[in-house]
Amino acid sequence: MRHHQGMSLLAIGINHNTASVEVREKVSFMPETMSESLRSILDLPGISETVILSTCNRSEIYCQSDKATESADALVNWLAASHHLDPAELKACTYVHTDDRVVDHISKVAAGLDSMVLGEPQILGQLKSAYAVAQEHKAVGSMLNFVFQHSFKVAKKVRTETAIGENAVSVAYAAVSLSTRIFEDLSTCKALLVGAGETIDLVARHLREKGLTQITVANRTLARAESLANEFNARACLLSDIPTELPHADIVISSTASQLPLIGKGMVERALKARKNKPMFMVDIAVPRDIEHEVGDLNDVFLYTVDDLRSVIEDNRRSRQVAAQEAERIIENQTEVFSSNVNIRAAGSVIRVMREKAHRVKQKELDKAKKSLAAGEDPEAVMQLLAHNLTNKLMHSPTVALRTAFEEGDPNANDWALKLFEIKP
Template sequence: MALVTLGINHRTAPVELRERVAFTPEHMADAFAELRAASGATEAAILSTCNRTELYLAGDDDCAPSVLRWLAGFHELDSSELEQSLYVYRDAEAVRHVMRVAAGLDSMVLGEPQILGQLKDAYALARENNASGAFLSRMFEQAFSVAKRVRTQTAIGENPVSVAYAAVSMAHHIFADMSRNRALLIGAGKTIELVARHLADAGVQDFLVANRTLERAQTLAGRHGGKGILLSEIPEYLTDVDIVISSTASPLPILGKGAVERALKKRKHRPYFMVDIAVPRDIEPEVASLDDVYLYTVDDLRQVIEENIRSREGAAREAENLVDSGVQDFLNQLRALDAVSTLKQFRQRAEVLRDVETEKALRTLRNGGDPETVLRSLARGLTNKLLHEPSVQVRKATTEGRPEVTKWLRELHQLDVLEADEPTTPEKI
């Protein structure tokens, strides 16, 4: 079984490309069906976040070229444009990559915990679409186990720093005393929940949460004494907020340049701090050209995140060792499964030969054959049948210059041990 991991992330592709390759929830079912048909893979999973889009595939052949063509076509991109930012891992390296992703070692924020939940969601979605089979299931379960060990056995998760935390940290560059500022959070997912928590810790007391579903917006806002509104109400409240942080799964921008321009006219040059964590982006890029607007994307948070990476390098080395161990355990499991399959075939073949020889002996006995002669003939025939094909293959391997086959035969049947156990006689000397 061949395993391929293929994708782009924050290191290989800018946000402009990542948002074009992102998969929206409503397109996932079609994506799974098309992906498996186009690639020939028997199993598939898709991970799509603000920082990465990755495809995990298992099949009989290397499907990377066909997957690249499909991925470009699905998102209406030129294959050559996508190929420049694409990475491909195969077999053991593909397993290693998945485990590093699960452990937060491949994240923009080293050790961030959100990616593990996102990977679990991707696995669950693949199962819901009947796209994940025994091979990928085993790989994901092993990756989750390794990630858990990394969290519990290293300090990589201490004082967690996430993209949400980095966004709030950058707000301090604009507003010294954030207790005076009102925040508008667009979305109500896990990332926005983290943003709200970090803003509250930074002193922000006045929250608005805008979401497509009012109930979810009210629930999240209520935890911090804020107010929930609908996305359509954003222009009405935009004038009175100072901080805007957005993270939704919308395929189209939610906040446009025109709405911000109109709000700015009423604010009398009071600045906006905006962070667009979403991919595809929620805030039109043209908003950044407006005076008194400080708009950052997820890529602009890199400086804060790099400081986090330096502080966690020691823990990361320990985590990499745990990943190496996890990869080896997974490969050992696969080899054991392969051995079980081979041994099963070997036993079945031996049993067929046994049944043929036994039936032949029984016919001879029924026809009045001498039992001792029949028994000796049965033993001789069964021995010849069992040893014929291995003998042919060993002679062939020796002729072809592959002495290791003979070595394995001696080890398999412990011939050296048996010879050492035989008593030494004068005749043998």
């Protein structure tokens, strides 16, 4: 890791890889106490800026601090105390990053490389909102602004230049994305969803996102079907209504806990006849199966099972892995760019101060010379004195500093002196 003049970044955190759900639950931050938490962190030694990111899979604190080690210890102790945890237990599952590594880490988080589901897009929104909240409470300054803007830009670059977010890795999404292979435009399709668990909930959500509005939910109890149907502006029916609903369904996705198949070959044959053999896309996500295996033998039916979906998901996972490697390279590159920008910013401020000092020396000597000329002194002599004084004053500080550096045995003194004054050794 390179040293940076202007960077003194610190990040500490826990995530799904380092801490159990029990610990993660305890370390979460509530929105209503966020301003209090931000203030408490700013009171810790060395910390001048901070942002808190808290999701169900991670809690992370980003800081600008001029005492990294001291601040990191103080942060872990503060976290443990404020969430009633044993500091040693917390320390065991906490990671600490500084400078470059902070920039690298936050970019990975923003791009979804550090998420449970590789490349998931929600985390970027959560990061943006954490940053906005910290801004609102005046907890961020120019350094963290610089870092967060950088991470948002990198996440966008990763999304546009790699396939990290494409290709679903959840069963529900894979089921819906398979249906788009059969039907080009889902907005004209009708769907029958059988079951009312979490998977069906997700399936309904993904179908709506793809423009499908006509959904019927069938379930063993009407109440459960209705509560899901209300959420998605859909119709509810009972499992016993499936034979009458089936002829209207272009897409059937089933996921119940039933021990026996709910949809048999005869029932589907009758539905196809009523549909005048318009094709049907069916996905059986249930284990054991909800749709009889023989249904797949019928013409005009495209039947997929969990195993088919698994292979789709596996392919997608692999392509995400490849994308993740490309993303890592992009992030590494961009972190280097960021670091040199920070160094340029730091150098810029040093150079500005140096020039301002030289400018003050020049102004003072120039004023003196003008006075002498006004008093009628010999212009030649005034110019000689001006040049002599300017050279002496400008060379004074570097000469003293160089002499001290040589006396203290600084190994770089010689090289720097020659570099600064462009003297060939």
